[in-house]
Amino acid sequence: MxxxxxxxxxxxxxxxxxxxxxxxxxxxxxxxxxxxxxxxxxxxxxxxxxxxxxxxxxxxxxxxxxxxxxxxxxxxxxxxxxxxxxxxxxxxxxxxxxxxxxxxxxxxxxxxxxxxxxxxxxxxxxxxxxxxxxxxxxxxxxxxxxxxxxxxxxxxxIELTFLDAAGSKTGKLFPTGNTRDRFDGVQTTCIDMAMPMVLIDAASLGKTGCESPAELDADKVFLARLESIRLQAGLAMGLGDVTDKVIPKPVLLAPASSGGTIQVRYFMPHNCHRALAITGSIGLATACVSPHTVAADMLGLDDNAERLNHVRIEHPSGSIDVALAYVGENGKTIRASVVRTxxxxxxxxxxxxxxxxxxx
The missing domain is CATH 3.10.310.10 (Diaminopimelate Epimerase; Chain A, domain 1)
Structure with missing residues (x-):
């Protein structure tokens, strides 16, 4: 055949x-x-x-x-x-x-x-x-x-511009109605921008965010805790029982270490990505410029901060640059672009x- x-x-x-x-x-x-x-x-x-x-x-x-x-x-x-x-x-x-x-x-x-x-x-x-x-x-x-x-x-x-990525699966940028939610005592941000994700400060799970994918994949206790948070987040986001689904993706956040905006470890959802998904980068960049998210809080950005037009996201293989544009009424709609090959x-x-x- x-x-x-x-x-x-x-x-x-x-x-x-x-x-x-x-x-x-x-x-x-x-x-x-x-x-x-x-x-x-x-x-x-x-x-x-x-x-x-x-x-x-x-x-x-x-x-x-x-x-x-x-x-x-x-x-x-x-x-x-x-x-x-x-x-x-x-x-x-x-x-x-x-x-x-x-x-x-x-x-x-x-x-x-x-x-x-x-x-x-x-x-x-x-x-x-x-x-x-x-x-x-x-x-x-x-x-x-x-x-x-x-x-x-x-x-x-190859330039990719995501035209209407907010609420890609749930219909809402923040599907739970909150910019922050707590699961298992851990502060998270549930966001749906090109890809449903649950964002977590790496330190809240005892990680630095600088670990290699192999190190994270080998820590079974950590992975079990991450999965527990992901399952609860999936229900809260209206995705139902996500046991057999690859969304939402859990993502660890940490301060940048090489001159970027933020550092991440992105899971697919049970293995750490060796780099970063493009859809993930779109949502992460959006979280960085959305007040009161775990990402924005890590960057020290609030309602009065000047909105970023460029976000560099560090990952295990290097970094991804995301360009942001604010369109529509009062610039409320975020449009993100990346260059790939x-x-x-x-x-x-x-x-x-x-x-x-x-x-x-």
Whole structure:
């Protein structure tokens, strides 16, 4: 069973990108195909093309959009590594970096002479993103001089602007109605800006926020406490029982140590990210400029503080810069942009096990 496929790096993530028309229409059949193709259910994903890590076990599904404000639709699928299970609740901003180039190269969007804007509707959250792709001479180029932490080398810049990310899953920027909530005696901020997250001062859990992902992943007592807070936050945010969901994401916050605005350790949700999710960076930057959140309090910002136009978020592999714009009535709406890179790694056909019924 051969399925056309392009393996792409998007930001600090990697995974196959498919045209929706090349996959089964039935959601159950599609998910079963993806589980088999990626090799889910084994820690190395040895019987598939997954990379044995949540960052490299991701799938993007792209199709032409029927929405008047979008050129293409993008469905993100997080394929679990050690479990045969997928989650389509969240968006993924890193794989989103690959959607614009893919759409242009597959004829879904006509390339401009220098750059091309691809209007993307994320089906996971119903939100919209504008992706500006470098297309000199009317063709996508991946060559450039932009460097992002967590990825070796340089590549062409891809600018992503999140147009309406507030309340992506819950309908509210602060789903509990508060800028701070207490779970298990720990002060948190529950925020939903591109990605539902529960933000926690690392010190309140006995951490410095400078620990490596491996150190945090090895501390089972800490992980159990973090999960307890996440489950309570999920209920308070209106997400229900999130035991088998990857949202909300728990995030440890700490003062910056390398000249940035703030330092974070982002969980996915049971393993610490080796860098930082793009959607996570959007929500974190927003929390930094929203008074009375755990992040704003850490920065010493209050109602009278001048609003930041730029936030640099330090993570285990370096940092991510987020540009902020304030639009709408009295600048109440926050619009965030990041610059990332992507690369087409190979294109061809991936083989699904015999007996699985495919589209067409």
């Amino acid at each position: 051969r399925i056309p496929c392009v393996l792409m790096r998007g930001g600090t993530s990697k995974g196959p990108v498919f045209l929706a028309s090349d996959l089964p229409e039935s959601i159950d059949e599609r998910n079963e195909v993806l589980l088999s193709v990626m090799g889910a259910g084994h820690e190395l994903e040895i019987d598939g093309i997954g990379g044995g890590s949540p960052q490299t076990s991701k799938v993007a599904i792209v199709s032409a959009s029927s929405h008047p404000d979008a050129d293409v639709d993008y469905l993100f699928v997080q394929v679990m590594v050690s479990e045969r299970r997928v989650d389509t609740a969240p968006n993924c901003g890193n794989m989103l970096c690959a959607v614009g180039p893919f759409a242009i190269e597959h004829g879904l969007v006509k390339a401009g002479p220098r750059t091309t804007e691809v209007r993307i509707r994320n089906l996971n959250t119903g939100t919209f993103v504008c992706s500006k792709v470098q297309t000199p001479g009317g063709a996508v180029t991946y060559a450039g001089n932009t460097r992002i932490d967590g990825v070796p080398g340089v590549a062409a810049p 992507a690369r087409r790694l190979f294109s061809g056909e991936v083989h699904a096990p015999e007996g699985q019924r495919l589209a067409g």
